[in-house]
Amino acid sequence: MTLAPFSNKTHSAMRRFVLGSFLAAAVLAGGGAAFAANGAGGTGNKPAPHQGKDQGKDARREHRPKDPARLIERFDKNGDGKLAVAELPEKAQKRLGKADTNKDGALSAEELKAHAEQRMKDRAAKHKARFARPDKNGDGFLTKDEVGEKRWERVKAVDANRDGKVSPDELRAARAARKPPAAR
Template structure:
């Protein structure tokens, strides 16, 4: 009787390994070609990878002057609402509290703080709605199996109860850029 040398599982594992090795070699070869085309280590450098979107927003929230400098198209040192991209015009139109048509760093910072407070209040309200027995914890019974599977990773002390602080810490951890 002819028996195969490897089982089907082993065959698929070997095929995946071979394919992965081939793809890795192809990527490395492509990188070498790009390196050679770039002058083999001359003065040109590859552009830095763009930071994660949340980290990028966080930088501008902390330093609105950088945002103003980046988006100031006419170079007058002021950020007119009309200089903003269309989506940002809608989102930041209310930030111009003195109605002069330009956004100052102080106005942007105040707007960001107001937005953060509103978001925190919504999250607190959502938590309270989900906490059906009002004990300050969310459990599988209160949120249901499907939602529990999504949020149980935030249970830092593994007591099968989630506090608002645990959820907040998990949310902040997801927004932090990965260590490189």
């Protein structure tokens, strides 16, 4: 009687495992090639442009140009290298028309960059003032007695170190960790 190193049952299980591993590797390699062609390699199709209100706000942010030069390139309809305020969509005209500081009817990269920086400063000041309003004693923290029982029930979840007071940093961290509206 000859003893095999493995029983038929074990041998069959090993064969299935090896075959399954080979198939998984082939699928992953094919997926990697597709990723390289479409994503990292940049030779594949470009992502679909914004299709309207059916996409969430975060999806639209994804397609926004990240720098002023790309914004100018994207909306410069007549191809003159300048972005006239009139070339922008209506909502953007209202929002970005304020960036035209020299009032020449065109937006330069410098004007757009300065406008974005100012908006960020304004937003930060607004958040700071919004936090300072309920901070009655001005210590830089919100406590139960400052915000009231009802509001504290919502705010206390942000108190990461459980010290009974909420700092602006704890609020910022909670806001950053919050899931986007589409994922809720």
